[in-house]
Amino acid sequence: MGMYVSQDPIGLDGGILNLYGYVDDTNVWIDILGLSKQSYSQQQGINKAKDDLRRNGFDIIGEEITMKVNGSRIRADIIAKDGHGKTHIFEVKHKKGRLTKNQKKSGVYSMSSQSNTTTHLGGGTIKVSQGTSGTYTIDTGSELGKVLGGRGTSDTAVFHVLIYN
Incomplete structure (x- = not known):
């Protein structure tokens, strides 16, 4: 298992905090319990959502913006405006x-x-009537938040959930 019974004789110092361990433990290379989740699938869903939103006439104006809604701090995946200028916030x-x-x-x-009519390869319709209206306050001082007016700016939007497989 990569452990030896003597101290590091040739100065390799594998970083294990153990006098006898001077090589990496291969057991830490794999995630046998599945606790270290990767975001690849989440990014796939966001990419599908962006395609669907554009196809449905939305203009994407922001991504991953932190805001407060009803006293809870959340991070919006996608912020978009519809053809009438109304703001929609999407959680993918x-x-x-x-x-x-x-x-x-x-x-x-x-x-x-x-709010999406298909969960597979995209191409579905976004049903704006499925959302919930609410008021948000931008809670990030980064460049991302400036798109919507910067930290402390409040406005109303329609909040949606999009689910993709």
Whole structure:
């Protein structure tokens, strides 16, 4: 298992905090319990969502912007405007993804009322009537938040959940 019974005789010092371990432990190279999640599937869902939104006439104006909604701090995956200039905030979930504690607490997202009509390869219709109206306040000082007016700016939007497989 990569461990030896003598101290590091040739100065390799593998970084293991153990007098006898001077090579890396291969057991840490794999995630046998599946606790180290990768975001590849989430990014796939976001890419599908962006394609669907553009196809449905939305103009994407921001991504991953932190905001406060009903006292809960959440991060919006995609912020877009429809053809009438109304702001829509989209939370993208992949497969059986769940809402975070703060997303649930905000009260503007509903997993049982997704706004996209297809969950597979994209190409579906975005049903704006499925969203929930709410007021948000930008809570990030980065360049990302300046698109919507910067930290402290409040406005109303329609919040949606998009689910992709």
